[in-house]
């Protein structure tokens with residue numbers, strides 16, 4: 001009996017030793033030696049793991065940067081140009097500056113502008129409400145006001161304004177990670193260039209319905225009249241599906257378009273107030289006898 005036991009122990013031990021040796025050699029053959037630059041790049045990233053760079057986290061981004069043969073097209077919105085410059089120094093690349101962006105809300109359907117017609121009593125998430133109905137104001141494109149975007153922001157850069165019923169973006173805190181853009185089922189939030197002196201001009205509406213229909217639900221809806229398109233000398237405004245869109249790469253911030261909009265759908269951010277037009281004075285006509 002005892003000799004059977006000893007035999008079993010010897011056989012099992014032998015199997016164990018052989019397996020360990022085989023596994024050791026397999027591990028040696030297939031081991032991946034990580035580039036030490038990955039650690040260096042990772043520690044120079046902000047560690048926010050927000051996904052704003054397009055990768056699952058800072059480690060994945062660091063790996064992609066180290067394995068890339070140039071850094072064009074890579075950008076960490078949280079760290080900005082400074083961090084990308086440091087990464088370039090580690091990896092020995094010249095890194096050009098990228099225009100900083102900020103989130104903007106392309107809907108101005110506040111309680112005042114788009115009065116509520118119904119009351120929603122379901123699960124308080126925009127994703128749920130979006131699949132269910134057009135929204136309390138009746139605008140099928142407008143903000144649902146249930147704050148999915150606010151909850152998605154890990155930088156405390158958004159809050160819901162109780163008075164307007166709309167989310168507010170705190171531009172000093174927004175790092176343009178894009179989490180809110182992805183969270184909004186209505187695709188209302190856009191990342192746009194911050195602009196010189198943080199100045200921006202954009203159409204704050206994404207309603208594609210015909211003008212009269214859009215206006216029924218919201219008095220500041222874009223009605224697709226094209227008045228802004230006509231006045232823009234830089235071809236920065238396009239009109240598609242009853243909706244104007246301002247290309248921030250072409251817009252020179254000349255401010256000609258906003259006053260032309262009959263529904264005030266174009267928003268100008270961080271500009272000084274417009275000068276009141278002086279009342280037309282009668283031209284003096286000198287009569288020379």
Ligand code: SF4
Nearest residue numbers: 153174175177178180
């Ligand atoms: S507001 Fe949006 S883009 Fe800006 S930090 Fe928050 S989630 Fe990111």
Ligand code: SF4
Nearest residue numbers: 126143144147149184
């Ligand atoms: S912007 Fe979008 S996610 Fe945010 S509250 Fe409005 S509908 Fe919801």
